[in-house]
Amino acid sequence: MSLLEISNVSVSFGGLRAVNEVALTVNEGEIVSIIGPNGAGKTTFFNCITGMVKPDSGSIRFQGTELIGMDPNQVTTLGIGRTFQNVRLFPNMTILENIMVAQHCRTEQGVWGALFQTRGFKKEEKEIRERANTVLDFFGTRLAGYRREQPAFVLSYANRRRLEIARAMATMPTLLMLDEPTAGMNPRETKELTQLIGKLRDEWGYAIVMIEHDMKVVGTVSDRVVVLDHGEKLTEGDYETVSHDPRVIEAYLGRPPEDT
Amino acid sequence: MSVDWSRARFYGINAGITLAFICAIGMVEAFDSRSVINPGLTLGIVALIWVPPLLAYLATRRKALEGFEAEPAGAQDLGAGALVGAISGLILVVFVWGVDALLEAGVAIRDVFPRLSPAMIEIVTFGRGLGAGLTILFVGCVVLATAGAALHLLSRPVRRGIEFGLLYVLAFSLLEPVVTDILEDNADALYARTGGLKPSAAAVIFLLTGAITAWTTHRDAPSIRTRYGRMDLDVQRRVTIAGVIISVALFGILPRFLGGIMNELLANIGLFVLMALGLNVVIGLAGILDLGYVAFFAVGAYGTAVLTSPGSPAFSPELSWWVALPIVIILATLAGLVVGTPVIRMRGDYLAIVTLGFGEIVRILFLSDWLSSSFGGSQGIRQIPGIEWFTGEIKGVDPERIFYMVAIFVLVAVYVSWRLQYSRIGRSWMAMREDETVAEAMGINTVTAKLLAFIIGAILASWGGAIFAAKVGSVFPNSFELLVSIIVLVVVIVGGMGNIPGVILGAALLIGVLGGPTQPGLLQEFQEYKLLIYGALLVVVMLVRPEGLLPSTYRSRELHHEEMDQDAWLKAGVGAGIDEEELAT
Numbered sequence: 001m002s003l004l005e006i007s008n009v010s011v012s013f014g015g016l017r018a019v020n021e022v023a024l025t026v027n028e029g030e031i032v033s034i035i036g037p038n039g040a041g042k043t044t045f046f047n048c049i050t051g052m053v054k055p056d057s058g059s060i061r062f063q064g065t066e067l068i069g070m071d072p073n074q075v076t077t078l079g080i081g082r083t084f085q086n087v088r089l090f091p092n093m094t095i096l097e098n099i100m101v102a103q104h105c106r107t108e109q110g111v112w113g114a115l116f117q118t119r120g121f122k123k124e125e126k127e128i129r130e131r132a133n134t135v136l137d138f139f140g141t142r143l144a145g146y147r148r149e150q151p152a153f154v155l156s157y158a159n160r161r162r163l164e165i166a167r168a169m170a171t172m173p174t175l176l177m178l179d180e181p182t183a184g185m186n187p188r189e190t191k192e193l194t195q196l197i198g199k200l201r202d203e204w205g206y207a208i209v210m211i212e213h214d215m216k217v218v219g220t221v222s223d224r225v226v227v228l229d230h231g232e233k234l235t236e237g238d239y240e241t242v243s244h245d246p247r248v249i250e251a252y253l254g255r256p257p258e259d260t
Numbered sequence: 261m262s263v264d265w266s267r268a269r270f271y272g273i274n275a276g277i278t279l280a281f282i283c284a285i286g287m288v289e290a291f292d293s294r295s296v297i298n299p300g301l302t303l304g305i306v307a308l309i310w311v312p313p314l315l316a317y318l319a320t321r322r323k324a325l326e327g328f329e330a331e332p333a334g335a336q337d338l339g340a341g342a343l344v345g346a347i348s349g350l351i352l353v354v355f356v357w358g359v360d361a362l363l364e365a366g367v368a369i370r371d372v373f374p375r376l377s378p379a380m381i382e383i384v385t386f387g388r389g390l391g392a393g394l395t396i397l398f399v400g401c402v403v404l405a406t407a408g409a410a411l412h413l414l415s416r417p418v419r420r421g422i423e424f425g426l427l428y429v430l431a432f433s434l435l436e437p438v439v440t441d442i443l444e445d446n447a448d449a450l451y452a453r454t455g456g457l458k459p460s461a462a463a464v465i466f467l468l469t470g471a472i473t474a475w476t477t478h479r480d481a482p483s484i485r486t487r488y489g490r491m492d493l494d495v496q497r498r499v500t501i502a503g504v505i506i507s508v509a510l511f512g513i514l515p516r517f518l519g520g521i522m523n524e525l526l527a528n529i530g531l532f533v534l535m536a537l538g539l540n541v542v543i544g545l546a547g548i549l550d551l552g553y554v555a556f557f558a559v560g561a562y563g564t565a566v567l568t569s570p571g572s573p574a575f576s577p578e579l580s581w582w583v584a585l586p587i588v589i590i591l592a593t594l595a596g597l598v599v600g601t602p603v604i605r606m607r608g609d610y611l612a613i614v615t616l617g618f619g620e621i622v623r624i625l626f627l628s629d630w631l632s633s634s635f636g637g638s639q640g641i642r643q644i645p646g647i648e649w650f651t652g653e654i655k656g657v658d659p660e661r662i663f664y665m666v667a668i669f670v671l672v673a674v675y676v677s678w679r680l681q682y683s684r685i686g687r688s689w690m691a692m693r694e695d696e697t698v699a700e701a702m703g704i705n706t707v708t709a710k711l712l713a714f715i716i717g718a719i720l721a722s723w724g725g726a727i728f729a730a731k732v733g734s735v736f737p738n739s740f741e742l743l744v745s746i747i748v749l750v751v752v753i754v755g756g757m758g759n760i761p762g763v764i765l766g767a768a769l770l771i772g773v774l775g776g777p778t779q780p781g782l783l784q785e786f787q788e789y790k791l792l793i794y795g796a797l798l799v800v801v802m803l804v805r806p807e808g809l810l811p812s813t814y815r816s817r818e819l820h821h822e823e824m825d826q827d828a829w830l831k832a833g834v835g836a837g838i839d840e841e842e843l844a845t
Binding site: 050052071072073076077082084088089090091092093097100101102104105106107109110111113114115117121124125128151153167171 | 679685687690701702817818
């Protein structure tokens with residue numbers, strides 16, 4: 001059984017059909033890229049999966065559970081972690097706290113434990129801290145050391161993106177959804193992040209769905225590429241096939257002028 | 261850059277209008293009975309004389325961009341200060357003269373402005389007749405304003421020495437009842453028999469505190485706050501615990517030395533600390549703007565009244581206070597759920613308005629004929645017994661023990677909010693306050709998190725209500741007006757939202773000096789002008805220090821984002837945030 005099975009999902013905003021009958025399957029440990037021109041409905045499709053937008057019709061099954069109708073926090077609890085296109089950290093919390101708070105749905109100590117400082121509470125706090133450090137260590141020197149007690153807003157743009165990925169990792173997902181992870185990064189940072197995405201799958205075992213505009217990134221890491229245009233799935237396949245598909249070229253560049 | 265004369269003019273006009281306003285609303289006359297320095301200075305005059313120097317000081321202040329030196333102040337600034345004084349003095353003189361002329365002519369201005377009285381004119385002309393008095397007034401304004409501007413000419417230590425010296429003199433004068441209670445007969449050295457500091461004592465206080473402030477400023481010792489911030493986390497923790505123990509010990513002993521009135525004041529402060537701590541959980545930690553907070557206070561008070569009082573109209577089990585308390589807590593929890601559930605899905609302004617409505621609904625329900633058979637309507641519930649204690653019953657007539665009672669609950673509330681703040685729940689509240697959508701996407705159930713904050717706030721308020729009922733001995737619907745919610749909110753905002761010491765300080769300052777909605781503060785003279793001062797204070801704090809007097813780290817980060825961002829870049833070399841490599845590209 002595949003990890004994520006989406007069939008015939010449609011979303012309309014008023015008269016606009018943002019997503020139209022899109023189907024997608026993601027297997028365990030697979031990296032699937034969603035590409036398409038601006039306004040193709042990629043982010044809306046993403047939001048359907050994570051519960052932030054309710055689709056009009058269709059079905060989204062994650063490990064056999066129907067996701068439609070669930071709140072975003074329930075979806076996250078089931079094991080789907082996400083990042084946002086326009087980085088949305090908790091800017092005034094420290095870097096470490098950003099990661100610690102993301103483990104909320106994996107931990108359970110409540111008022112009682114906090115008030116009486118039970119052994120369970122202390123143990124869990126320690127685990128949360130350790131896990132947060134483990135996740136941050138994955139990013140090497142980039143998010144290392146003294147910086148973890150700094151508020152998140154002091155980070156550079158690229159580091160904010162990294163921290164956002166770290167935060168999604170801290171929710172302990174099976175499926176990681178990255179919305180334009182390399183947007184706004186310079187070529188060197190992009191290259192670094194591309195390798196990182198590969199490592200996320202190989203070392204952490206996540207399946208990854210990502211929206212990406214940088215074709216180099218898409219070509220390097222994707223197992224499969226899905227092309228959306230005007231809310232519809234244009235085609236799907238490996239990068240080579242998709243990138244030479246005339247329909248995809250047309251969607252990006254427009255139809256060449258007809259010879260007369 | 262030469263002096264900005266138009267700015268001086270603008271400040272002068274403002275100062276003049278402020279002075280005339282203070283006279284017109286009757287503050288001068290009302291405050292005149294209280295002596296600050298005896299003989300020589302009454303609070304009525306103090307209400308006026310702070311205006312010209314302060315506005316002259318502000319008018320001639322120069323702001324330098326970061327990295328630039330401010331231009332040194334010169335003789336021209338004195339001119340600008342004098343201008344501020346002259347304009348304000350002129351406005352005041354014309355105002356007083358005009359009022360006098362109108363009163364003489366028998367125009368009925370007092371029908372509209374009842375406070376424009378001959379007595380007021382007598383005070384501001386120092387009883388020397390119109391001609392001489394107004395001259396003194398005008399010259400005084402010019403001199404004071406020039407002095408205010410002249411502060412810029414002084415070196416920083418001297419300037420701060422003078423500023424703080426004056427503040428301490430004022431503080432000692434205001435704290436007269438407290439100091440007299442503590443020093444008893446020895447207080448005669450400081451205070452005159454008819455009230456107010458003796459001139460010699462005032463001079464000593466001014467010189468002493470001024471010199472100490474000047475000396476510490478001169479040494480440029482880092483403030484306690486920065487030093488605290490630089491400590492290791494372990495040391496910080498120990499220092500905090502030591503601080504808490506010392507203040508608890510201090511407040512444990514203090515009431516022993518104070519008289520009934522001051523203990524009553526302390527108990528009132530304690531009650532508001534309790535409520536402010538609860539509201540702080542709701543607003544400061546979880547970011548839910550609850551304007552109907554008084555509802556939970558009312559539930560606590562009425563719950564206690566019904567359960568303990570033999571005078572409860574319908575249902576009167578006459579339980580002991582301690583037995584009633586857990587039931588009251590359950591009632592508050594239910595109230596939190598009932599109010600919370602419908603409003604919880606709303607955000608921001610909408611939520612504020614709905615909670616505002618709920619707060620009023622609760623009061624109106626208690627007042628209504630419909631429920632008057634159970635809650636007594638406007639008659640309220642009387643004969644509420646005190647709190648049983650090992651040594652007897654604690655009642656409102658014994659404010660010292662009421663204070664200890666309140667203090668215990670405050671300690672519990674501090675502990676609860678402190679522990680919750682630094683736990684998994686506190687972090688989820690914080691995340692929710694920062695960005696609710698993202699918090700939800702990160703797996704936080706915002707509905708339960710908000711409800712929890714609501715309920716904890718409700719429980720803390722209900723404790724306040726329970727003690728209030730036992731203290732006063734009777735509850736009436738009009739004790740639970742919207743004003744209570746607003747004052748608690750102002751306490752939280754002025755003190756420092758999200759920071760426990762800040763909230764306590766806010767309650768001590770506001771409730772202590774100005775007084776609560778119905779409770780008098782240190783200055784009984786303020787009673788009538790309390791709301792005006794509350795409002796003015798709120799405006800000033802929002803403009804000058806929106807994070808509050810003792811801000812929480814998160815609030816200051818939020819409000820001073822850009823500056824800190826910039827600082828981080830500037831300090832990048834010493835390791836504040838961004839790595840050099842990225843700085844270079």
